Amino acid sequence: MDALIAAAGRALATGDALGALNRIALRDDPPALALRGIAMAQLGELARAKTLLRNAARAFGGGEPLARARCVVAEAEVALAARDLSGPRKSLDAACAALEAHGDRINAAHARYLQARCLLLMGQPDDAQRALAADASAPLPASLRASRALVAAGIALRRLQAAQARDALRRAEQAARESGIAALIAEVERAAHSLAAPAAxxxxxxxxxxxxxxxxxxxxxxxxxxxxxxxxxxxxxxxxxxxxxxxxxxxxxxxxxxxxxxxxxxxxxxxxxxxxxxxxxxxxxxxxxxxxxxxxxxxxxxxxxxxxxxxxxxxxxxxxxxxxxRPVDEKHAAVLALLGDGESWSSSALALALGSSQRSVQRALDALAGAGKIQSVGAGRARRWMLPSVIGFATTLLLPTPWTND
CATH class of the missing domain: 1.10.10.10 (Winged helix-like DNA-binding domain superfamily/Winged helix DNA-binding domain)
Incomplete structure (x- = not known):
């Protein structure tokens, strides 16, 4: 691993995406492609990030299964940030197994947390809890401890367990501040505010x-x-x-x-x-x-x-x-609740999360858009839906875990 790749990795570990790009923006070797993909994800350019990470995984090929698995995990995280709920689950299992086989327990743990996040978004807190419990005692870096605690808090919130949610958020706050990643700290603060908001x-x-x-x-x-x-x-x-x-x-x-x-x-x-x-x-x-x-x-x-x-x-x-x-007496409250996380959703992802047909979800989206409660961007398969009053923000899904290379 050369000095520029190492410096870019350290910059990404602290959330300095621009600092990382300054070092590797003109390189197209596989490690540089992977780090560029992570940097673009942190900057919110998810489509470009997905392309770069996929190219990096293809360039590593079968001869470097560990590096390839890391790229797959990073691409799955970008897909989850873009609310593509079908892609991450299919790819994370194999990548997690490859990481475990090569002794990369930190990135394997990160892959399991992504699985837990996906399951939680789809309303499966019991399955998310099982994914979270796989490495409960493993030593982890601060950013991953914060991510794990945030998932635990989300599970507790789904189960209406206020004390457990508050305890998990306390652990998440401590770990996030230890990590020094601003986006992670902000995410924990937003999650903590939900405890004080009307829940029902x-x-x-x-x-x-x-x-x-x-x-x-x-x-x-x-x-x-x-x-x-x-x-x-x-x-x-x-x-x-x-x-x-x-x-x-x-x-x-x-x-x-x-x-x-x-x-x-x-x-x-x-x-x-x-x-x-x-x-x-x-x-x-x-x-x-x-x-x-x-x-x-x-x-x-x-x-x-x-x-x-x-x-x-x-x-x-x-x-x-x-x-x-429920706190909102709205016919399509479940759709609004998912859109309330501030991310842009496709109708297919909403249907998957709600366990409903895409036709039913599309009718709900059209009704909410007609009432001015939501808005869409893009067209055709690229069309995404969001709440008009929510300003975009960095999310903890955007790769807060340091990228490691052998």
Whole structure:
């Protein structure tokens, strides 16, 4: 490794992309191509970065599997920063195995953290946790410790675990400041602000108020039955009944929870849960069937009783029923939530993250764009969507880990 390559690598390790480019901008040997790709990624030129890293991996070829695997990991990180969620997962497994086989545990750990980030974006916190736990005790540089802690905080936030999220963010802040990387420090600060922002709406006896994540977590009590729209579950204390795969049943439970201690008319339940415009006897029969299913699932913690005009939710032991609703009462709130990270998303990436069809996501994007809530850039396959009020910023995905060469 020559002096210019080593100096450029040190500059990139501290986030000095321009300093690195000053040393290698005119070189086209494989190590220089790789470092130029990382520098362009740090500057936000993701398309150019992807091309450079791919050329570097091709130039290294099969004769240098370690260097090639590092380029693959760097390219996967750029793809993740560009919210290409299908590419990183396919390439990271093989690259991680190659890095492990050649003893490069630091870059292998970095590859696993990228996998965890991708899984977290796709709403799979359990799988992300498993990817994160693979090298929990391995010694890591400060930038990677910060990255690992940020993923851990994201998992805790997804699970509505405020204390665990705060502890992870504390570790991330300490490691980020130790690394000295400004983009990493800023990312940790933004993540910390999310703990103080409204995470949900509490609906109780006809009143609605915003609550933070810590306030939402403090609601858990043996005396309070919670219809949780953030986790799609009905829970009391440590007992939880998941309705994540039963949207109609959860809709009924949510309507009954909002009306507690009163009841909900049958017409209201049918219109809201079944989205029926003209109600007939078939809808009433279906309502009886779905209420029976809901009653069977909730039997350990609550009952659904019939009244003269409809149905009411009756907790078994709890003395109060509340609904923990999503913070934004918006039909396409899930799309807005993903776009809220400040990155530009393709419709295919949004569909993959939401587990929905691309046609459904495109209809949601068109509706939000028509309302002026989002904007698009580019055309055709290059079209990307973002929130108009968010200013672009450097992200921790842009390769904060020092590039190492043998």
């Amino acid at each position: 709406r509490l609906i109780a006896q006809g009143e609605t108020r915003p609550v933070t994540l810590e306030q939402a977590q403090a609601l858990s009590s043996p005396h309070r039955l919670i219809v949780d729209a953030c986790l799609y579950a009905v829970r009391v204390a440590d007992t939880s009944v998941s309705l994540a795969s039963r949207p109609v049943l959860f809709s009924l439970a949510s309507l009954l929870g909002e009306a507690w201690p009163g009841d909900v008319p049958r017409q209201t339940l049918i219109a809201s849960a079944f989205r029926a415009r003209a109600i007939d006897e078939s809808h009433r029969a279906r309502l009886r069937v779905e209420i029976g299913r809901l009653r069977a699932l909730l039997r350990p913690i609550a009952d659904v009783t019939a009244t003269k005009r409809g149905f009411a939710l009756m907790p078994a032991l709890a003395s109060e029923v509340v609904v923990l609703a």
